[in-house]
Amino acid sequence: MKTHVVTGSSPAMAVERLATCLPPQTAPRLVFAFYGEAADDEGLHHCLAQRWPGLPVLGGSSAGGVMSQDGLADHHQIGLMGLEDPGGDYGVAAGPLEGDPQACATALLLEAMDQAGCAGELPALVWIYQEPGSEEAVLAGLRRVLGDRCPIVGGSAADNAVAGRWRQLGPQGPLRGGLAVAVLYPTAAVRVVFQGGHEPTGQSGVVTGVGGSTGRRLGAQPGAPMQGRELLTIDGKPAAEVYNQWLDGALQPQLDGGGVILAQTALHPLAVKVGQVHGLPHYLLVHPESVTPGHTLRTFCDLRVGDRLQAMRGDRGRLVFRAGRVAAQARAALPAGQTLAGALIVYCGGCRMAVGEEVASVVQALRQRLGPVPFLGCFTFGEQGWLLDRNVHGNLMVAAVVFGAEELVR
Template sequence: MKAVTIQTDQSETDQALADLEAQLRTVPGQPDMAFVFYGCDHDADLLNSWFQRHLPEVPVMGGSSSGGMMGAQAMGGVHSIGVMLFFDPDGDFGTGAADKGGDPAVAALSALDQALIDADCEGLLPDLIWVYQSPGAEEAVIDALVERVGADCPIFGGSAADNDVSGAWSQIAAGQVLTNGVAVGVFFPSGEIGFSFQGGYEPTGQKGVIETGAGNGSDPARLIAQIDGQSAARLYNDWTDGAIAAPLATGGSVLAETTMYPLGVEMGLVNGVQQYKLVHPETVTDGGALTLFANLENGTEVHCMTGERDKLTTRAGRVVAQAAANLTCDRPTAALIVYCGGCRLAVGEAVSDVHDAVAEALPSQTAFLGTFTFGEQGMLVNRNLHANLMISAVVFGG
């Protein structure tokens, strides 16, 4: 497998597409699959039409990204668009898409079936499934896919994002543009795949057992009413030395205040190091509960985690290096990176260091494309799951 990345920072969609078209003319041959990530202010319908016009036979998938994207050429700005073109005539690839509607699990299986038909691989087990979906009910999507393909097939991807959690996100796949959908891509490449899924946070030593519950219309699995029998929000505020003191009194969003203090769930050891599923507290309710961006089971023990901006910028390179180390071939040829949009906002202008860390972890001239998401999906300690504030890398060998 080989790959080429093209990208643009033009803020107007028609000008950006003209820029991409000029770059596309310099790329020899017909790609076998394409990924696209873009700033949420771009017109996704125009972008989708552009792919239908210029790459009509190529499976395409992707979606909006918080604050732009990063590519092999450079760290893109808030209006950037990046495209990864895969070339692997001996492999098979396909995409599918469906609106989540009232049943995200059914939508996920419909999109998977479409993707397998598109790849001409019905009934076969992919080497990798890649998902890009709207935020919400990600666990239902992952669980449905795992039930269909088994626990050993890696499922990676992310939840489409915008710049301010206003819902201005979108997904593109199989010739469709969706705002509440799930896009599924299947990979049967001729070469190898290496992957890694990690967070950049450490436990503070504070921990407790949660009680989930309903409130404010939230999914019970995404609301913590109590921790160790105490108000979840008040105990969390104590754990974090007052990180949510102001919202605690009024209620409301705490995404910015909690980015450096996610909750963690132990998943098991890798090389003697405990791995954690990270969950991002989203709001404080009137009753002192915490709503979340991922599901937790009642009775789960959670750890208060903490992070540092410098570590969040360097961690991406380590994740990519670990994914590449899982290959047995001489060198990687391409990489797809998912980096949490909340972490991207937390590191601010140092996001350019995230790009540089990824580039330094790969051999020179390796094509890569990265997106900033509002939820990350990947395989952690041999289990496919949805989490927050995580980083993933899928690296392809020739």
Template sequence: MEIRTAQSREDGAAIAITDLRARLELDGRSAPDFVALHFAVGLDPEDMASAAPAAFGTAALHAGTSCLGVMGADGLCLDGAGSGAFAIWDPGGSYGTASAELGADAAGAARAALRAALDRAGRPGELPDMVWLTIAPGREEAVLEGLRAVLGSETLIVGGSAADNDVSGRWALFGPDGLYRDGIVVSVLFPTRPIASVYKSGYSPIGPNGLVTKAAGRKLIEIDGRPAASVLHEWSGGVVPISATVPQSILATTALWPLGRIMRHVAGVPFHLIVHPATVCPDGSVDLFADVAVGDRLFQMRGTADSIIGRAGQVAGSARAMAGGTVSGALMVYCGGCMLAMRDRLDEVATSVSDALGEVPWIGVFTFGEQGMPAGDTARHGNLMISCSVFAGPDA
């Protein structure tokens, strides 16, 4: 197995793809067996989808937009048009990619795309070592339900929700079957080297908690029988406002004050899956970036700049240790909300990841929702999360 990565700051789609191809040194060698391509919406997605297939030469081409750009072994590409490519050559492995519109049945679309990806990998009916996933924001839980219906609960599913620069809905994603604004790209990976993946956040509970007593999908209506906005206003010491007449965005203010749900305990320590409050509504409800249900216990979580910045390197280091200490390459998913909140210190995040992984190629994407597998659990969708998936080196 060989892994190479490339990053570009070129601000036109055609020239960015040409630059990535040159940096991957594709001329005079066989096409990669798999390419993950992630880029900011400053690069026109239609032009990227037009130029990328011929440039990279692989049928297993997986692409999606990333908030403002990417990070990686070459640092930050965050000018609003940054791009990055993660390429694998692995003749003994199997790789397949498929894409689809989510339509009215997101779970069904996910099942169909997954089966198509497995067919293209030449491994129908088998369980991949990892699924790499990009989804349009909004129905991630349904997509995971569809994937688990085919794969079971133990297959590693990792990825992130496509993002734009300002939550205006300009995200896009594409694969062999087309370009989508409300779609899914699924890649199945059967590499010749083991994969290790870690999925965590940089937040801790600070005490206040309560039961969801009324909710509808991603709308949190009541906690302990009271309007959700009033409860969160109290828990956060006023950080969450109480909207009087119009919906009010709280994405920025709650980046350090999200909510958490305990999914399981690992060595006696609770694992909190993070939920990011997005909007306070005039009726006292709060719109979220993840589903909640009646009976869920929500905890007020708190993060700091240092905890969010430092956690990326810790996650990367843990993944490297799980892989035996020697790594061929890595894919990182880092929440776009965390990135925007910490943008003036993001170079520290990239440096901490490189320090933890060592001199290996890696690419990090900034997403509006993160999918990963907590220790001992099934794949989950969360917000303000971080994942790092590493491919073990030959000496691991």
């Protein structure tokens, strides 16, 4: 198995560069395509389809551009990763998330497995890229078929300013409001690590009310707990007021009339403890997006009544080097006898905004930890990954997927 990563300022350039990496008359088995919001993804679809008809392709827009072993590429640029794996099987299906996202996810997964010629077989990895907003429902739909028997990794498509200009890309072209699902049955190993880069402050409270337009019951029973993305109350008090106290008054301007709080909260998010390993707790991060005039909080992740929320803190240095550490852990998990062929990195768009110009150091940390191998990274508005043997959706997270290759014995 080999991976090839290229970038280009136009669809034709990116596709031509990828083609020159491959042996003559060889087509990639799967292509991941990520790009900035200003890139021509219609043109990219046309160029890929013309060069390799029927090619499985998956991707979408990424906040501010992409990163690779060659550095940062801006929001006009396209990044492609092609997998060269003659003995592997791969399939992609994509479509709109209309009506019932859970049912849509199930149907697209089954279609992707059919496209791979592996109906009924458990993949080594499922990769998803989707419209922000229904991530938990999509994961529930995938679990109908897979349970948590294999990792589901990916991200929610992003743009530069949380303005809804995000898109997804599948074999039939770009989508808005859609989901793309890839199933991978490679000949070599795949390893996944999914982590956040924050620690608890010691302040916490229990979710006592969720609602708004996103509120719904967890289950069909009338007494089932509510879950949703508008946090009404913590310990019975207005959620934004409690959170503002935890942040020493940093949200007072938004409490006076509502407003977006992404910048103020990227280093100070909320979290729910999901378990521990060897006494070390693991947390799923929740990024608050805005304060409403009613002093509630809107978030990028579902919360449910009864969850204990932890106030978290991070710093730019930890966020800069987290991606490299996560990639190194994934690399170290490859089985003996396999070398590193390449990596895919999912890095939260909110973390990218928080580190600012130091995002170039994120790329350098990945280079140092991965060595001279290809990698492609996207910046997302929601991250999906494998945490404590369960597939989950979180915010402000980093995921690393590494692909192995059999060592040649001479």
